[in-house]
Amino acid sequence: xxxxxxxxxxxxxxxxxxxxxxxxxxxxxxxxxxxxxxxxxxxxxxxxxxxxxxxxxxxxxxxxxxxxxxxxxxxxxxxxxxxxxxxx
Numbered sequence: 001x002x003x004x005x006x007x008x009x010x011x012x013x014x015x016x017x018x019x020x021x022x023x024x025x026x027x028x029x030x031x032x033x034x035x036x037x038x039x040x041x042x043x044x045x046x047x048x049x050x051x052x053x054x055x056x057x058x059x060x061x062x063x064x065x066x067x068x069x070x071x072x073x074x075x076x077x078x079x080x081x082x083x084x085x086x087x088x
Contacts, residue, residue: 002070005062006077010084013056016047018085023047025076031067033077044077 008014014022026033026045033044035053037060042049044063055061061081065073 001064001066002074003062003064004074004078005060006081008055008057008059008061008081011057013059014050014053014061016051018080019047019050021085022050022077022080025080026073028076029065029067029069029073031065031070031073033073034064036062036064 010018012018023045034041035044035050035055036042037053037055040053041064042053044050053061063074063077063081065071065077067073
């Protein structure tokens with residue numbers, strides 16, 4: 001299992017467009033990928049799960065991956081968060 005914590009730095013937080021970008025990126029990996037916010041853990045391959053996570057600006061989200069390509073999966077997710085989903 002590989003995990004990293006990221007902080008949401010784009011002003012709009014995780015809304016429909018970033019959710020779609022994240023889900024699209026997860027399709028390239030065989031690993032199970034999850035996002036955790038507080039006590040909530042959702043499947044990162046589910047757009048509805050990501051949207052209902054309600055992760056706004058400044059929120060910390062833990063990215064967790066389990067599987068054969070878990071390191072690459074976490075690194076890819078971290079890059080997307082750090083790029084602010086190319087919104088700014």
